[in-house]
Amino acid sequence: MTYLPKPKFHHPSLPRNARGYTRRDYEGSISTLCAGCGHDSISAAIIEACFLSAIEPHRVAKLSGIGCSSKTPAYFLGNSHGFNSVHGRMPSVLTGAELANRDLIYLGVSGDGDSASIGLGQFAHALRRGVNMVYIVENNGVYGLTKGQFSATADRGSQSKKGVVNTDNPIDLVSLALQLGASFVARSFSGDKAQLVPLIQAAIEHRGAALLDVISPCIAFNNHAGSTRSFDYVRAHNEAVNSLDILGPREPITVDYAPGTVEIVEQPDGSTLALRKLNDDYDVHNRVEAMNFLHHHAARGQIVTGLLYVDPGAADLHASLNTVDTPLNRLGEAELCPGAAALEALNAGLR
């Protein structure tokens, strides 16, 4: 980390997005993570994605649990409200927040310890409810803040920095998310900004539970030989099935890829995803095939990345609960309180 204060000075020629914001408007305070941490690359990707999608920073609520990953919301979107909750409980806090105001964008940031160990229950239930959110797991397979213990996503047989071999089976959050009914499931790598940024943009545009599992090597405790979450290992075993381009609602769709390798996915807000297929066998709309594909490649030691599944027509929790269009936090006495007359009528029935 650096102790140099970040200058507030903006270069006048900084590029602005459609809403007039510069990249600087999406930054947060200076990261206190280790230099070279994969998580900082993810923060940078979030900033880039929000800039490119011209998200209004104050319309985002960023929530997290506990751990290195959960500290990162302080390092991006400084003009957004943040909620650094307790360990493993971000999903429930986010669910409550999203129920209160359906109009904001909810960015849940978590880690593998936070989501796969202490918070596995809440991870699962938030996804199966279809909470409209972007759930990013910054997955390094290790507990960084407490100095190098295995997390539940660490591969069986992988070695810790101290040389301990992990004997427990790993939890694959992507497979779980598919099984639990998440309507947008993707995996990426913190070192692959070109893949990660559009995935974040697409996840924000998706209405429903979007899970983004981002392999993010821990340079302090999980970047050594024997680790399956090191930069070298992930680069060597990355099997990208597709890459994305995001097209805004008003941009003409220009397809400049070879026929048969691009699929256009319409999002509910009218925007479009141009999905460049790298693997012709892969169908992003088939949940069962996606699960098979993942297992097949996992058995060969490959880490499948890209957009793995998307259901653009998914219903979210608000649809299930049939809540009013106005955010609940904007309803007042007139809409909420039945009043004295109703109570008198009720009393009459209680005698």
Next chain:
Amino acid sequence: MPITSVNDFVIRFANINGSGSASANEMFARAILRMGVPVAPRNIFPSNIQGLPTWYDVRVTEDGHLGARGGYDFVVAMNPQTFRQDVAGLEPGGYLLHDSTRPLFPGQLRSDIEAIGIPLTAICNSEYSDARQRQLFKNILYIGALSALLDIDMAEFERLVGEQYKGKDKLTAPNIHALHLGRDYARAHFACPLPLRVARSDKVGDRIIIDGNSAAGLGAVYGGATVCAWYPLTPSTSLAEAFTRYCARYRTDPATGKARYAIVQAEDELAAIGMVAGATWNGARAFTATSGPGISLMQEILGFAYFAEIPAVIFNVQRGGPSTGLPTRTQQADLIACAYASHGDTRHVMLFPENAGEVFEFAASAFDHADRLQTPVFVMLDLDIGMNKQLCAPLSWDDARRYDRGKVLDADALDAAKDFGRYLDVDGDGIPYRTYPGAHPSKGSYFTRGASHDRYSRYTEDGAAYVDKMQRLLRKSETAKSMLPGPVIRLAAQPTRFGALYFGSTSAALHEAAELLAGHGHALDLMRVRAFPFSEEIRRFIADHDMVFVVEQNRDGQMRSMLITECGVDPTRLIAILHYDGTPITARRICEMIRRHCEAARITPIRRVGS
């Protein structure tokens, strides 16, 4: 001698869980109520769906004593499993109504009671062929018999049956037929009415009958709660269910049919309180309903909400603890678990409603307190007032009343403000200003965290900043004292050096006990505590009496401990009057325990010889 009494007795229905007795028994209680005679029904049920014993006690009380009395004068013994115990518990001279289809064994009865045998099974078997009907109408049959034996107006039952089956009219006639079968049998075989009976009166007035959990659910609707996250847990489940029911009735947008509320059955209590914290942080009013085991699970986020200053309303319908304890019995044993919930130094707000009527009031106002104080507020019910229907004043609401959303800065206020710091004590009352996410494009955003933070909600490990925060939370606690409902004091007719301090569901039994004690010549000043942190008035009341009986329903005298700690009271002046076997505290028990102390205190010291 058979007990002779008009409008003052306790009748116990001993049934088998799941046999359909509950609605028949409730109809019995309501019919008496409709005759203008106050009743206090109590359901004593097992943690079971079908097969285990269940009892329903109805106290018929012209004098309006709604607390549990203890003992019973009449028993409808419908459960062979508990027959012996049900007969044994009957007051001498009491009455036993039993199914005489099979003869009783010698020795199953007592010589000092009046046995009333009615061949209920035989009548039902000859009348009905369907097994379920035989079971259900047996309950109606004994209600019919009771109407003759206790002189309860048949017309009231007929009206109640009509109301109950409104819309399902073909069920009305068979039920009325069954009532008459029982009534006719009783009239033909016994001298009706018995010396123990009901007579029409005018003591009910416009009072209503409602259970505390329903009143709480309704109060949450009136109080503007829009998010409810809960996990099923006896005895709090019916609270969330009541909220669901009332929301469907009152909160459905008439134009679109959409819901102006969101109710989530969470995966556990940790998630339930997490959702509440997320929703209130984001500007909605939210609550959860739970009981002791749920409180144990919610500890971490409760501490977070205290420290990060997030409103929350938690209804704790207390049951017997610790652990699973007595899941279907009542206690007031979560005071300390709630008052100081979570690790570190905490102090949470608690409200203690005495009955369903006050539950409604406190349920609605708890949301104002939580928003104003930006902190969790516990509404402390217990199973006795939560799950039993009680007679109480009609619920009322002032249409001029506005929700107090507390110190919230909107976009205009943020533009007008010189400076925004989430945890700045601008007004000196310990309560800072907050903003809702999305309020303003460039002002008022902040980072909520459970880690130590400064006045601008920035992370800090600085000791002075931490102490500054903790001290302000204490100032906020002082502010709370002046806002929360104060104690209710009832002074004795003559000056006395004895006081009694009580709270919550103990109220009805205690007021009756005070009358009994006054009859024995022991005058007591009474103080009902309605909120924590304790106000100055509470400390003063204790200071003004030589001896204060602290009456509560737990083993360790938790209220007493808190009074000693919080008010710095000399422990010897606070006498613990405790009851914690899971049954509701009774006037008889309170009276007996306090009387013993009063009489011991009355002994004048022996003068030393030669002095």
